[in-house]
Amino acid sequence: MDIKETLEKAIEEAARAAISDGVFPDGELAKIVLEVPPQKEFGDFATNFAMQSARVFRMNPRKIAEELSARIQGDWLDHTQIAGPGFLNFYLKSNVVYDSFRRILEAGEAYGQLPAKEMDTIQVEYVSANPTGLLHVGHGRGAAAGSALVNLLRAAGYPVESEYYINDAGNQMDNLARSVNARYLELLGRNVEFPEDGYHGEDIIDTAKRIIAKDGNRYLDMSEEERLEIFKDLAYKEKLAVLKEDLEAFQVTFDKWFSERTLHPEAIHEAVQVLRENGTIYEKEGALWLKSTDYGDDKDRVVIRDNGVPTYLAADIAYHRNKLERGFGKIINIWGADHHGYVCRVRAAISALGYDASKLEVLLLQMVSLYRSGELVKMSKRTGQSITLNELMEEVGTDAARYFFLMRSLDSQLDFDLDLAKKKSNDNPVYYIQYAHARICSIFRQAEEAGKVLSENPQLELLQDETETALIKKIEEYAEEIEKAAKEYAPQRIARYAYELAGLFHSFYNKCRIMGVDAGLAEARLALVTVTAHVIRHSLGILGVSAPEKM
RNA sequence: GCGUCCGUAGCUCAGCUGGAUAGAGCAACGGCCUUCUAAGCCGUGGGUCGAGUGUUCGAAUCACUCCGGUCGCACCA
Numbered sequence A: 001m002d003i004k005e006t007l008e009k010a011i012e013e014a015a016r017a018a019i020s021d022g023v024f025p026d027g028e029l030a031k032i033v034l035e036v037p038p039q040k041e042f043g044d045f046a047t048n049f050a051m052q053s054a055r056v057f058r059m060n061p062r063k064i065a066e067e068l069s070a071r072i073q074g075d076w077l078d079h080t081q082i083a084g085p086g087f088l089n090f091y092l093k094s095n096v097v098y099d100s101f102r103r104i105l106e107a108g109e110a111y112g113q114l115p116a117k118e119m120d121t122i123q124v125e126y127v128s129a130n131p132t133g134l135l136h137v138g139h140g141r142g143a144a145a146g147s148a149l150v151n152l153l154r155a156a157g158y159p160v161e162s163e164y165y166i167n168d169a170g171n172q173m174d175n176l177a178r179s180v181n182a183r184y185l186e187l188l189g190r191n192v193e194f195p196e197d198g199y200h201g202e203d204i205i206d207t208a209k210r211i212i213a214k215d216g217n218r219y220l221d222m223s224e225e226e227r228l229e230i231f232k233d234l235a236y237k238e239k240l241a242v243l244k245e246d247l248e249a250f251q252v253t254f255d256k257w258f259s260e261r262t263l264h265p266e267a268i269h270e271a272v273q274v275l276r277e278n279g280t281i282y283e284k285e286g287a288l289w290l291k292s293t294d295y296g297d298d299k300d301r302v303v304i305r306d307n308g309v310p311t312y313l314a315a316d317i318a319y320h321r322n323k324l325e326r327g328f329g330k331i332i333n334i335w336g337a338d339h340h341g342y343v344c345r346v347r348a349a350i351s352a353l354g355y356d357a358s359k360l361e362v363l364l365l366q367m368v369s370l371y372r373s374g375e376l377v378k379m380s381k382r383t384g385q386s387i388t389l390n391e392l393m394e395e396v397g398t399d400a401a402r403y404f405f406l407m408r409s410l411d412s413q414l415d416f417d418l419d420l421a422k423k424k425s426n427d428n429p430v431y432y433i434q435y436a437h438a439r440i441c442s443i444f445r446q447a448e449e450a451g452k453v454l455s456e457n458p459q460l461e462l463l464q465d466e467t468e469t470a471l472i473k474k475i476e477e478y479a480e481e482i483e484k485a486a487k488e489y490a491p492q493r494i495a496r497y498a499y500e501l502a503g504l505f506h507s508f509y510n511k512c513r514i515m516g517v518d519a520g521l522a523e524a525r526l527a528l529v530t531v532t533a534h535v536i537r538h539s540l541g542i543l544g545v546s547a548p549e550k551m
Numbered sequence B: 001g002c003g004u005c006c007g008u009a010g011c012u013c014a015g016c017u018g019g020a021u022a023g024a025g026c027a028a029c030g031g032c033c034u035u036c037u038a039a040g041c042c043g044u045g046g047g048u049c050g051a052g053u054g055u056u057c058g059a060a061u062c063a064c065u066c067c068g069g070u071c072g073c074a075c076c077a
Helices: A003-020 A049-057 A061-070 A094-110 A137-155 A171-187 A202-215 A224-249 A266-277 A312-325 A337-352 A389-396 A398-406 A418-422 A429-449 A466-476 A478-487 A491-511 A519-543
Strands: A045-047 A077-083 A087-092 A122-125 A160-166 A256-259 A281-284 A287-290 A301-304 A330-336 A360-365 A368-372 A414-417
Touching: A003 A045, A003 A049, A003 A061, A003 A087, A049 A061, A049 A087, A061 A077, A061 A087, A087 A094, A094 A466, A094 A519, A122 A137, A137 A160, A137 A330, A137 A360, A137 A368, A137 A389, A137 A398, A137 A478, A137 A491, A137 A519, A171 A202, A171 A224, A202 A224, A224 A389, A266 A281, A266 A301, A266 A312, A287 A337, A301 A312, A312 A330, A312 A337, A330 A337, A337 A360, A368 A418, A389 A398, A389 A418, A398 A414, A398 A418, A398 A429, A398 A491, A398 A519, A414 A418, A429 A491, A429 A519, A466 A478, A466 A491, A466 A519, A478 A491, A478 A519, A491 A519
Parallel strands: A122 A160, A122 A330, A160 A256, A330 A360, A368 A414
Antiparallel strands: A045 A087, A077 A087, A281 A287, A287 A301
16 A cells, blocks of 8 residues: 555544544545645645535634544654644655655566556547548647557556547548549649649659559550549558558557448448437438437538438448447547537437447647747648658657657647757757666666676665655656546646656756765665666656667 | 637746645756766746636636637538
């Protein structure tokens, strides 16, 4: 049992004891919240429980705190103090901190991996960009956020499966085929008009070039129809392969790639049939409409058009039905904020299908703005993109790109400063953290040369400097931080934690030496930096950022 | 018009399930390299927490209204 749980239990028992002593009125207890006080003069932990209870007990909060304090004792407690309007501050025996640090040291590489939680698998679906072009920075943020969330949930012990939904059916595929076709004919000297709503990116030209390089002009004499069919398939496969490759380079992989095509037409028909049977779909003006207004949507939505072709929503209804039938306990979708209007209707569809809509959690990612030399990087008018994820990785590196995408809350707009991301100095948080790790590795190298090895049983009590105790306490918070960040789906908390931990290490490093101090102290410090390096590595691992041994 | 998200130091942002003097980094200024990586450390200055009202013993935090910005409001995907 960790120290916080011990404290919580002690507070609760004290409150119950006071109730049975007749000092507090019987009733439900307020929630016990423990926090690390803003200043260390206020002790190791503090609770506002007495203040929270003031209303319930109809008593002066300081009086409540006194009664509690009189009933709390344990070998872990040095003393308590009542402060301010009724805070109860706890000062722990110093061995408590060292004992719990020793357990972390003994856990070694396992520290940071929380015990497996027994529950249904959580599915995280993200990126899911159309395989019609290259990924841009918006997808990059989604990719970083999704993969980090998956890593985070796994570290917290949740069973997780990641998935990419490939929109490989419908208009956009035809469009891709037409665009490649136009480029193909163009390159072979034919005079063609480029489709108005076609994909204008350079990558389409590259695809056409590769087709020519491989197969020459053998598709030239076919009928347009035949050629489009072939190009659709060729282009799509190539686009998907490039996508996978680029994502892998960005440290992003998926457990499952789900093809939209597999939903056409049976799964969609089945889903529509279910809705028809339970009366949540109706016909109007030749089309089939989902009664989404019954579930809080502004208006009903077309599912099957009057020409019989299903809408995008139809596929999504079938897709979400498929997900739910696979038995996930929770399905998390990471979408761009520009899709927020879509959330309501998908929820409506899930309810209409008879499932629990609260199983769906949609995380909306706000937009990314790129800045170079203080100027907003404008989007290209023609392609509607600014720079691709690939170009970004090339310019600032994968580590910096991932960290920058992850350092802000998902629902804040992100200003991505390209110059800062490239800087190799203390302005750049990525290097600041990585540098801490590299410094520790350097210490290890030299310790090894000097013949120092990690002691089996270091005297941790020798770590008395305030930079040392601050570092120890921060490391002890890590497991809880993972738990919280996972619960909030907030990978940015880990980004911040890693940064703060690195800061505490740098302070320690500047103040305390390892080589050339008394052997016992050196051993204890070596143990401290071993754990520090591990936690930095672990947290960067969640973020998908590397932890170099040398810089 | 309706809805989303955001508004905290000159800049970029933490803090938001209400609590003790509102925190970082950058920028500005002043220090620290003959010993483990100065991509580092230590210090100084800097804030009507967008505005208002309400709830509360207590509000940056909750509720409502307003202001500013953002993205969206298709039988497109």
